[in-house]
Amino acid sequence: MTPPLASVPFEKLLDVASLRYRKSGITAWQFGRGKLRHDPLYRAVWERPELHRTGTLIDIGCGQGLILALFLAQQTLAPSSIEIPKLVGVETRPGIAQIARLAVSPPVEIISADIRHTPLPRSQTVLIFDVLHMMPAVDQESVLDAALTSLEVGGTLMLREADAAAGWRFRCVALANRLKALTRGYSSRDFHFRSKDEWLTVLERKGIQASAEPMSAGTPFGNVLFVGYKRPLAPGCSDRDEP
Numbered sequence: 001m002t003p004p005l006a007s008v009p010f011e012k013l014l015d016v017a018s019l020r021y022r023k024s025g026i027t028a029w030q031f032g033r034g035k036l037r038h039d040p041l042y043r044a045v046w047e048r049p050e051l052h053r054t055g056t057l058i059d060i061g062c063g064q065g066l067i068l069a070l071f072l073a074q075q076t077l078a079p080s081s082i083e084i085p086k087l088v089g090v091e092t093r094p095g096i097a098q099i100a101r102l103a104v105s106p107p108v109e110i111i112s113a114d115i116r117h118t119p120l121p122r123s124q125t126v127l128i129f130d131v132l133h134m135m136p137a138v139d140q141e142s143v144l145d146a147a148l149t150s151l152e153v154g155g156t157l158m159l160r161e162a163d164a165a166a167g168w169r170f171r172c173v174a175l176a177n178r179l180k181a182l183t184r185g186y187s188s189r190d191f192h193f194r195s196k197d198e199w200l201t202v203l204e205r206k207g208i209q210a211s212a213e214p215m216s217a218g219t220p221f222g223n224v225l226f227v228g229y230k231r232p233l234a235p236g237c238s239d240r241d242e243p
């Protein structure tokens with residue numbers, strides 16, 4: 001684990017991080033700034049010590065790469081404060097991957113590909129935020145399998161998903177996703193949501209011992225952040241058998 005974070009105020013950090021998106025235009029810049037400011041996920045994850053382990057961190061379905069940009073902002077504002085991990089983002093939409101690349105590469109490696117068909121480096125930390133519900137159950141399993149194959153034993157998985165048992169808050173998530181799909185031209189996409197307990201069961205089955213906390217403060221959404229560790233293998237199993 002690296003030393004504790006230097007005390008750069010998060011508001012300052014997000015301003016500097018989002019400025020990196022100006023190269024891609026006002027929309028990318030303001031979208032990044034708005035997400036970092038108003039979605040509680042980014043501050044909460046940034047403040048977790050697990051995010052700041054050394055080694056390799058992979059952000060799966062990284063979109064514009066907002067978490068990755070926070071690391072670079074930290075380096076700009078307090079260059080000697082932290083040793084940052086090797087950062088990798090994987091994003092399947094080429095246009096969005098290019099926005100991420102323009103903002104954070106180098107030093108961050110942005111891979112424009114589908115995670116399921118891309119060899120990944122061994123990693124100590126894997127992030128999957130708001131990605132899995134966008135696909136059918138069978139694809140969720142294969143994305144998780146690909147991600148967890150790259151994760152070292154003892155490594156950290158951070159996953160944010162909607163909680164399908166969260167009542168009206170869940171219905172807000174489902175509606176927002178449906179509207180986004182309609183306006184962005186992928187309305188036929190097959191979303192699949194699970195409850196918090198169902199996600200914990202899936203993670204347990206895949207060798208991840210996780211806990212869950214609400215991750216939607218200040219929003220109407222029913223989202224949950226899962227943080228888990230990859231358990232050591234059972235005796236007689238090979239690492240490549242996992243999960």
Ligand SMILES: C[S@@+](CC[C@H](N)C(=O)[O-])C[C@H]1O[C@@H](n2cnc3c(N)ncnc32)[C@H](O)[C@@H]1O
Binds near residue numbers: 064114131
């Ligand atoms: C809602 S966005 C979240 C972006 C980012 N994780 C964040 O928190 O800002 C989900 C992203 O996952 C990407 N994605 C979905 N399936 C993927 C896959 N199989 N491989 C790589 N990226 C994927 C989508 O293209 C989309 O940009």
